[in-house]
Amino acid sequence: MASYSILVVEDEHTLLRLLEYRLSKQYDVRTAANGEEALDKIAERLPDLIISDIMMPRMDGFALQAALQERKETRAIPFIFLTAKADEQSRLKGMRTGVDDYITKPFDIEQLLTRVERLLERANLYQTQLDARIGEDFSKRLMPKSLPQAPGYRTFFHNHPREHGGGDLFDWTEAEPGVYFITIGDVMGKGLQAKFYAFSFLAYMRSILHAMLKTTHSPAELMTRVNQVLMEDPPMEETFASLLLMRWEPQENRITYTNAGHCRPLLVTREETKVVTYSDLVLGLNPHAQFKDTTIEMPPHSALVTYTDGLVEQQMRSGEMLGEPGLMKVLSEAFDQPKPVEWMLEEVLNNSIQPEFQDDILVFWLERLQKVDERPSGPRWFSPFLDVTDIHR
Amino acid sequence: MSFSVEPVNQETVIIRIGKALDFRNASEFKSACQDQVRKGVRNFILDFSDTGILDSTGLGSIFSLYRQVSPLEGQVVFASVSRPVQVVVQLTRTYKVFRQFPTVDAAREALV
Numbered sequence: 001m002a003s004y005s006i007l008v009v010e011d012e013h014t015l016l017r018l019l020e021y022r023l024s025k026q027y028d029v030r031t032a033a034n035g036e037e038a039l040d041k042i043a044e045r046l047p048d049l050i051i052s053d054i055m056m057p058r059m060d061g062f063a064l065q066a067a068l069q070e071r072k073e074t075r076a077i078p079f080i081f082l083t084a085k086a087d088e089q090s091r092l093k094g095m096r097t098g099v100d101d102y103i104t105k106p107f108d109i110e111q112l113l114t115r116v117e118r119l120l121e122r123a124n125l126y127q128t129q130l131d132a133r134i135g136e137d138f139s140k141r142l143m144p145k146s147l148p149q150a151p152g153y154r155t156f157f158h159n160h161p162r163e164h165g166g167g168d169l170f171d172w173t174e175a176e177p178g179v180y181f182i183t184i185g186d187v188m189g190k191g192l193q194a195k196f197y198a199f200s201f202l203a204y205m206r207s208i209l210h211a212m213l214k215t216t217h218s219p220a221e222l223m224t225r226v227n228q229v230l231m232e233d234p235p236m237e238e239t240f241a242s243l244l245l246m247r248w249e250p251q252e253n254r255i256t257y258t259n260a261g262h263c264r265p266l267l268v269t270r271e272e273t274k275v276v277t278y279s280d281l282v283l284g285l286n287p288h289a290q291f292k293d294t295t296i297e298m299p300p301h302s303a304l305v306t307y308t309d310g311l312v313e314q315q316m317r318s319g320e321m322l323g324e325p326g327l328m329k330v331l332s333e334a335f336d337q338p339k340p341v342e343w344m345l346e347e348v349l350n351n352s353i354q355p356e357f358q359d360d361i362l363v364f365w366l367e368r369l370q371k372v373d374e375r376p377s378g379p380r381w382f383s384p385f386l387d388v389t390d391i392h393r
Numbered sequence: 394m395s396f397s398v399e400p401v402n403q404e405t406v407i408i409r410i411g412k413a414l415d416f417r418n419a420s421e422f423k424s425a426c427q428d429q430v431r432k433g434v435r436n437f438i439l440d441f442s443d444t445g446i447l448d449s450t451g452l453g454s455i456f457s458l459y460r461q462v463s464p465l466e467g468q469v470v471f472a473s474v475s476r477p478v479q480v481v482v483q484l485t486r487t488y489k490v491f492r493q494f495p496t497v498d499a500a501r502e503a504l505v
Contacts, residue, residue: 191416281489
């Protein structure tokens with residue numbers, strides 16, 4: 001991890017060098033001889049913390065502090081006053097203007113280091129908590145509040161985002177009665193940034209789908225357009241995504257899909273589990289990439305399972321990742337379970353190195369029942385992470 | 394840990410990916426490549442001989458590099474691709490974009 005950057009503002013040269021010397025053992029230190037110089041340095045790059053003298057020529061510490069309070073990007077930078085003025089008056093003045101700490105000269109350098117460390121730690125903690133909250137919010141918005149349903153089918157969905165997980169997304173829409181479009185994808189990257197990109201990406205997806213579904217129902221044509229937008233639009237420049245786009249027509253027992261480099265769907269029956277192999281290039285690499293539609297007939301009593309890479313990248317006790325072959329094996333066993341997704345995830349965890357998943361987990365299970373009237377709507381199961389109550393639409 | 398960069402000529406370098414390219418070191422990889430691009434390097438040979446892990450963040454950083462050098466007529470090629478990396482490359486169909494060579498030497502010969 002890159003070290004914190006600290007700006008030391010002090011007109012007394014010897015003290016400035018001493019502070020620079022001691023602090024630079026742990027931090028990236030920059031120096032300024034007065035408030036004006038400090039503002040220039042801050043304008044170049046924001047420091048994580050400022051240590052400043054009060055009495056300085058040109059612009060003193062109070063004026064510097066006041067100037068920082070005016071801009072919202074500098075307001076919150078932890079600020080320590082360092083001064084010979086031991087009187088209560090300037091201490092109070094400092095505290096009133098939003099100074100975080102106040103150390104009087106002569107001071108113990110170890111004490112200063114401890115305070116610096118504590119302030120940085122606190123600022124970092126706030127940031128981490130904030131990231132976690134925003135991340136959680138994004139994660140919820142990237143997931144559906146309900147699932148598509150049709151007579152003769154049952155669907156299951158599981159999503160468990162992790163704080164430091166990536167940009168998994170899932171969405172569906174009913175284009176016309178009985179015709180559903182389902183998207184499952186993974187925007188590359190980790191953490192809050194990936195979730196943010198995934199969120200913007202999903203917004204693009206939805207608007208493209210909304211506009212284009214009037215003229216085409218071909219997943220491949222839709223995918224081609226999504227890829228073009230991703231390549232042409234500067235804000236999306238650094239966004240790469242794998243995406244599976246499926247058109248589900250339950251009355252025909254048919255799924256037509258196009259796959260842009262996403263984990264391959266698996267078609268499970270009691271006899272065997274097959275990989276739905278055809279796929280094309282990941283999104284965001286080639287503006288002229290071609291995509292192809294492929295149609296799958298869903299036989300009675302079969303399930304199409306789609307997921308994101310967190311599942312197959314889970315480290316197993318065997319020393320290897322679960323992988324596609326490993327997942328196929330577990331799915332075959334999960335097939336007849338009342339809650340197949342829940343059962344399957346538990347089974348994977350039982351054989352993992354760690355008792356929890358290391359990345360985001362997203363699974364969508366679409367099952368055609370043996371007969372149309374058999375169990376019209378199956379039990380639903382959502383992760384406790386999502387407080388979803390309205391799952392029927 | 395930093396990435397080892399071996400210059401081939403003014404426009405071409407070999408980067409040894411090492412054991413893993415994932416969310417932990419992807420930004421480091423990005424900045425190492427950026428330095429090279431700034432120096433005028435256009436062609437990157439990525440050596441995957443020892444690579445056990447390539448996750449989507451790692452792959453994303455390679456994609457960024459590709460998007461950066463392809464308008465400059467540059468290339469990103471994969472050499473000595475290990476089995477775990479091959480799985481990812483197959484899944485994402487990126488073999489359509491990144492040429493693959495059995496060895497670093499073969500890649501070097503093809504590019505120079």
